[in-house]
Amino acid sequence: MxxxxxxxxxxxxxxxxxxxxxxxxxxxxxxxxxxxxxxxxxxxxxxxxxxxxxxxxxxxxxxxxxxxxxxxxxxxxxxxxxxxxxxxxxxxxxxxxxxxxxxxxxxxxxxxxxxxxxxxxxxxxxxxxxxxxxxxxxxxxxxxxxxxxxxxxxxxxxxxxxxxxxxxxxxxxxxxxxxxxxxxxxxxxxEAITVFLTGNSTVVDQDREPWAAWGQMIPVFFRPEKVSVANYAESGETLLAFKRELRLEKIWSLAKAGDYLFIEFGHNDQKAGVNHLDPFTSYKETLIEWVNEARKRGVHPVLVSSMGRRSFNPEGKPINTLGDYPEAVRRAGKEANVPVIDLNIMSMKLYEAWGPVNSGKGFVDASHASVYGAWELAKCIAEGIKQFVPGLSKHLMPEFKKTFNPARPDPFDTLYWPLSPQASDRKPPGS
Known part of the structure; x- marks a missing residue:
């Protein structure tokens, strides 16, 4: 290399x-x-x-x-x-x-x-x-x-x-x-259905070991020729920055009727600054704006609530550090009548099953998943697709059509992932 x-x-x-x-x-x-x-x-x-x-x-x-x-x-x-x-x-x-x-x-x-x-x-x-x-x-x-x-x-x-x-x-x-x-x-x-992914470091194709995200794992879940996963997420992104950097415009330039747009933000939108959006007003409104734009183009929108961070209370129970943003996604889904994959709830069940100590095997730091953690989160996304996005779920590979219960995660050695040559101990942007 x-x-x-x-x-x-x-x-x-x-x-x-x-x-x-x-x-x-x-x-x-x-x-x-x-x-x-x-x-x-x-x-x-x-x-x-x-x-x-x-x-x-x-x-x-x-x-x-x-x-x-x-x-x-x-x-x-x-x-x-x-x-x-x-x-x-x-x-x-x-x-x-x-x-x-x-x-x-x-x-x-x-x-x-x-x-x-x-x-x-x-x-x-x-x-x-x-x-x-x-x-x-x-x-x-x-x-x-x-x-x-x-x-x-x-x-x-x-x-x-x-x-x-x-x-x-x-x-x-x-x-x-x-x-x-x-x-x-x-x-x-x-002819393949394109699944466009938008989001931050919890979705992006992380380029270096040991960092990983569910967006780079999920392509292997789908049948070849039928579905192509197009990951446009990037670490540190917010709804406003993603659009301002023309990433969304790039997606619209390639999307065709019948494709899908997955939207998962929140981790960085909650921070103070020029990209901040208030959960129940501007954040929810922007989500619905993207949903409506997708529908105008014949693209199927899917909202994904933010995965939780690795944070536990003294009793060993995972706690929500994302405030009202996951709930804002749920409300946007109801108002716009759009599928919501509640990764926030599923991830919290996953962390509780791991516990405060073993959850360290699923994370590199408090916000960013390890390869194993990203794999389990991708299984959560697949479970949400099976429940709420039937048009896409029929194209899952047979081994991923089985029910996945995040309260019963796979063993820690379940995934074979030979390490790529590129590695870094530098934390990706965002948290």
Whole structure:
């Protein structure tokens, strides 16, 4: 992996050059490994390093090796692997894409976890049997800074410049105990339902270990080809700032009838300052304003009450630190007749089940979840979808259609999550 300094320079150059990815022809097909190249595919070797001009390739940082087993056909006979996580990027324009990963080893086994952009969970610990090569598909959302055909751009924060999103590339992270990738196919998907996520650090795709949020976990809950999760949340955001930075306008430029808009704020809106909104007046009114705007466009709005912070009273019971903001969401839902996923109530049940001590395994600090905590909160969101958003719940993967009771959380070791190379002990903005 490149150093943060070099990564920053490359990312800035991508934004500055404003690569014309609109002219890229999809589908794109890449055959990984030193053997014969499948017809219609582009060969990718371990030394194929990403450049803006080339438009695809690996990021430095992992020692890559290519193997050719000869048998099995051009695509399946060879692969690229590493004993460290590795990243592959492709220049692409805004939109949803189906990605088919061919993986395995004709003379061995393989096991890999795939994440996209800033640690967005796409494929969970997929393995191939000995001497087998398999394929798995996921659907991913890709976005850039530009807004439609205008000169406007989303006003990102300085920390976001380092992210693997808001650039002109789709970046895939291959991780796990034995990743062996034979090939990748990328096809545009204009039919998938897009679930746009708006919110703060409790929703965002956190880009560094050990931080996490439910928004980056939930993509793996949905059936590929049917649903694409588009996470536009950012740490420290409020309703007012989100709109002022043109993040909402960016969503409107891409949204189509039948898509969904999930709205979860509150943690930062309650703070004094220029972005403060009063819960039962301006905050509730702004929520309803967004709801009405979504409906005008044929987009289904869903309100999500703020997840609780990790805070307990002397008796060991979780306490509400968000004042009237969760209740304001409930009232907005009733007034506007819009579904409300009450993550606030579900999260408090979850924390009570963990207790003051064990809840530390679900959090990195008082406000921000660990990977395990984010996973459990994503299960709460899925439970809310099953109860209140039937049009979307039918597209959940079978394993996530089971009832989840936050009062009975999963064991702490339930999720396999190999660590990404990027880590930081610096707290994300917001609280």
């Amino acid at each position: 490149k150093s943060v300094k070099n990564l920053l320079l490359v990312t800035l150059s991508c934004i500055t050059l404003n690569v014309s990815s609109q002219n890229i022809s999809v589908p794109l097909k890449y055959d990984f490994g030193p053997g014969k190249t499948e017809a219609g595919f582009t060969q990718v070797l371990p030394e194929t390093e990403y450049s803006v001009e080339q438009g695809y390739g690996f990021w430095p940082g992992a020692k890559l090796a290519g193997y050719d087993r000869i048998k099995g056909g051009a695509l399946k006979s060879d692969f690229i692997t590493s004993d460290k996580p590795f990243y592959f990027s492709v220049n692409l324009p805004d939109g949803n894409y189906d990605v088919i990963v061919t993986y395995g080893d004709k003379e061995g086994t393989s096991s890999q976890t795939v994440r996209a952009e800033s640690r967005r969970f796409m494929l969970q610990n997929i393995s191939s049997e000995a001497k087998k090569v398999d394929k798995r598909k996921f659907t991913v959302h890709m976005h850039t800074l530009g807004i439609g055909g205008s000169d406007k751009k989303v006003l990102i924060t300085p920390r976001e410049v380092n992210f693997f999103h808001w650039d002109n590339q789709l970046t895939l992270e291959f991780n796990g105990t034995e990743p062996k990738v034979c090939g990748i196919e990328i096809k545009r998907n204009d």
